[in-house]
Amino acid sequence: MNKRKTLKPEGNRRLAFIFFKSYCIYYSKRSVDGWLYRTRNFRHKHRTFPQAQHVFRSSLVPVAATTGWYFHNFFKLLNLEIMEQTNTPAWTVASEVELIYKSKVKASERPAIRSSRDCYQLFINQWDDNKLDFVEQFKVALLNRANQVLGIYEVSTGGVSGTIADPKLIFVAALKANACGILLCHCHPSGNLAPSKADIRLTEKIVAAGRFLDINILDHIILSREGYLSFADEGLL
Incomplete structure (x- = not known):
């Protein structure tokens, strides 16, 4: 030794x-x-x-x-x-790692997600209004087993035409919050709600990783100021 x-x-x-x-x-x-x-x-x-x-x-x-x-x-x-x-x-000689999650919201006060419309309302109310039409941002909502929102985590902020979402950071937040479900969301400043090939590939990659961790990717929302597109509603999940 x-x-x-x-x-x-x-x-x-x-x-x-x-x-x-x-x-x-x-x-x-x-x-x-x-x-x-x-x-x-x-x-x-x-x-x-x-x-x-x-x-x-x-x-x-x-x-x-x-x-x-x-x-x-x-x-x-x-x-x-x-x-x-x-x-x-x-x-x-090693450092100790401790994971702690503390919620300031009571369980009875957590909003529940039942449809893609609920997803859109959740994210649009939490989005920075000054950046919605300016740059792309990627955020995730963490849900418990009852589809109640535990919290919203901002993954990245990019430029006008794209942003990088690291799946590792997404699942780090989900594991720390002990989440059972994840809602993905990013904005298109141009107002075009059609998903790009990069959006579809990233969604498939995150869905595949979630299966190994038993964390369900419930939906991916593309939003703008005038509306939204749901991957679940479009059959893209």
């Missing part, structure tokens, strides 16, 4: 241990030097005790050496433990 070293908070903790280790060694040495310095002064002041420096040196130096040995091995074990923690498998 491939493993890799990751510099997480453990790396910062290891750096802190190194600084603390250096701090302890420095002050342990400094304390020994202080004892020896005071021993020299004691010897100069009290020359009747020439063995004082030897006594203090022989008693303090082994203690400092033993303390340094314990510190060295203690931090060595800590560093080893940190290295074992950071050598985690690469597959354990």
Whole structure:
């Protein structure tokens, strides 16, 4: 299994241990030097005790050496433990994905779709009036099992003669809302309601993908300011 070293908070903790280790060694040495310095002064002041420096040196130096040995091995074990923690498998480092859908509309207040006329009224009321005759837009309505509208999702905004609708984005929205049905809709700024070959191919592609996910494509509406065309009514689904 491939493993890799990751510099997480453990790396910062290891750096802190190194600084603390250096701090302890420095002050342990400094304390020994202080004892020896005071021993020299004691010897100069009290020359009747020439063995004082030897006594203090022989008693303090082994203690400092033993303390340094314990510190060295203690931090060595800590560093080893940190290295074992950071050598985690690469597959354990992954982001969690969570899907949440929250509706602000009560179930009893959701509009129900019964016909293509209902589809047209739903979309025309939600469409941006400033863009209806200006550029093409593609939107979808997400329905539950009772054909009640869960929400409307704007897939894309294009130019005067076309727009790109990515089926992946459509089904991402449908799966996130846990929808059972989808209504497709796009506008023709020219006012010509006849579907193009690209419109028919895209509809067939989305219908085929919906069968695998058990999500029904109920209709595809082409709308303009003066009317609409329903793929379901025309037998194009």
